[in-house]
Amino acid sequence: MVKAVVLGASGGIGQPLSLLLKICPLIDELSLYDVVNTPGVTADLAHISSRAKTTGYLPNGDGLKLTLTGADIVVIPAGIPRKPGMTRDDLFKINAGIVRDLVTGIAEYCPKAFILIISNPVNSTVPIAAEVLKSKNVFDPKRLFGVTTLDVVRSETFVAEIIGESDPQTLKIPVVGGHSGETIVPLLSQAKPSVQIPADKLDALVNRVQYGGDEVVKAKDGAGSATLSMAYAGFRFAEKILKAVRGEKGIIEPTYVYLPGVEGGAEIAKATGVEYFSVPVELGTNGAEKAYNPLTDTNDYEKKLLEAAMKGLKGNIEKGVDFIKNPPAK
Numbered sequence: 151m152v153k154a155v156v157l158g159a160s161g162g163i164g165q166p167l168s169l170l171l172k173i174c175p176l177i178d179e180l181s182l183y184d185v186v187n188t189p190g191v192t193a194d195l196a197h198i199s200s201r202a203k204t205t206g207y208l209p210n211g212d213g214l215k216l217t218l219t220g221a222d223i224v225v226i227p228a229g230i231p232r233k234p235g236m237t238r239d240d241l242f243k244i245n246a247g248i249v250r251d252l253v254t255g256i257a258e259y260c261p262k263a264f265i266l267i268i269s270n271p272v273n274s275t276v277p278i279a280a281e282v283l284k285s286k287n288v289f290d291p292k293r294l295f296g297v298t299t300l301d302v303v304r305s306e307t308f309v310a311e312i313i314g315e316s317d318p319q320t321l322k323i324p325v326v327g328g329h330s331g332e333t334i335v336p337l338l339s340q341a342k343p344s345v346q347i348p349a350d351k352l353d354a355l356v357n358r359v360q361y362g363g364d365e366v367v368k369a370k371d372g373a374g375s376a377t378l379s380m381a382y383a384g385f386r387f388a389e390k391i392l393k394a395v396r397g398e399k400g401i402i403e404p405t406y407v408y409l410p411g412v413e414g415g416a417e418i419a420k421a422t423g424v425e426y427f428s429v430p431v432e433l434g435t436n437g438a439e440k441a442y443n444p445l446t447d448t449n450d451y452e453k454k455l456l457e458a459a460m461k462g463l464k465g466n467i468e469k470g471v472d473f474i475k476n477p478p479a480k
């Protein structure tokens with residue numbers, strides 16, 4: 151029996167993500183939660199003749215408790231998205247409290263679930279989640295993930311466009327660091343199979359991966375940020391976890407984790423000077439089994455990008471940790 155949960159299920163990401171989870175044969179029960187519209191989304195999805203039994207709740211009564219009890223995997227796209235002119239950090243004010251409260255519920259009702267954080271700013275919301283779980287004595291770093299898969303998905307797409315590859319998913323491109331602007335670092339020198347990017351296209355390609363989110367925010371012109379590509383990316387990562395839990399071996403995906411708590415991670419934390427970093431992680435039955443150090447094989451161009459990423463990440467991480475350790479006055 152596998153129970154999956156989406157918190158923020160009625161939103162732009164939440165709805166298509168819930169659809170993909172609903173038709174996933176690896177899931178037996180899907181439970182949806184949002185502060186609005188969950189009954190409608192649930193009734194609609196529940197008519198699909200796939201395996202997953204679907205339930206949904208609003209916050210009233212025991213809504214969050216009923217949603218989370220028995221959950222094996224919880225995906226969180228709850229919170230406000232950007233409008234043109236905003237940075238992801240501008241979302242902190244509202245989304246920090248939303249993530250704190252939802253993860254407090256997870257700590258209480260399903261502390262052993264895998265937690266996948268989509269809500270921005272991911273660089274800070276993952277440390278917030280970790281601090282909440284630590285404060286409740288239920289933190290397992292192998293089970294907490296910041297979802298950075300959209301950066302990987304964008305890299306596959308944009309690189310394929312440049313090299314003329316008709317099937318972008320044959321490319322494996324590690325993207326490391328964080329999930330905002332210059333903290334996003336695509337390691338093109340480690341692509342498999344190896345790719346040759348013309349020198350005059352490299353800067354623009356890296357910039358497009360780093361600021362792909364802005365491209366969508368601008369195109370949506372006030373109607374939000376990436377939702378469909380994010381639902382795809384979030385599902386793709388959740389499916390990898392579910393497959394690894396069932397015993398499939400050799401699944402390695404970049405994801406934003408608490409490095410000191412994952413095998414191989416302490417060394418990367420020492421090298422980067424930050425405790426949270428997206429790195430290729432081997433997934434297994436217990437979650438994040440092993441972190442691979444992507445920094446050893448980088449070229450000078452990538453080393454410069456990494457330096458900027460580490461600098462940017464430090465403040466984002468501290469801000470998240472501080473939000474729980476020294477809560478703002480109410």
Ligand SMILES: NC(=O)C1=CN([C@@H]2O[C@H](COP(=O)(O)OP(=O)(O)OC[C@H]3O[C@@H](n4cnc5c(N)ncnc54)[C@H](O)[C@@H]3O)[C@@H](O)[C@H]2O)C=CC1
Pocket residue numbers: 157158159160161162163164183184185186227228229230231232241245248252267268269270271272297298299300301329374375376377380
């Ligand atoms: N990690 C990533 O790569 C990406 C992250 N995002 C982030 O995902 C988040 C959601 O984006 P969208 O779905 O476009 O926004 P949206 O506004 O369409 O949906 C958010 C949903 O969260 C719900 N919500 C708000 N407070 C809640 C609470 N306390 N409990 C449960 N649900 C709550 C809202 O009612 C709404 O249905 C944003 O923070 C956005 O920046 C977006 C794209 C990519």
Ligand SMILES: O=C([O-])CC(=O)C(=O)O
Pocket residue numbers: 231232238270300362363364366367375376
């Ligand atoms: O740009 C945003 O605000 C949403 C996001 O994280 C992305 O699309 O990568």
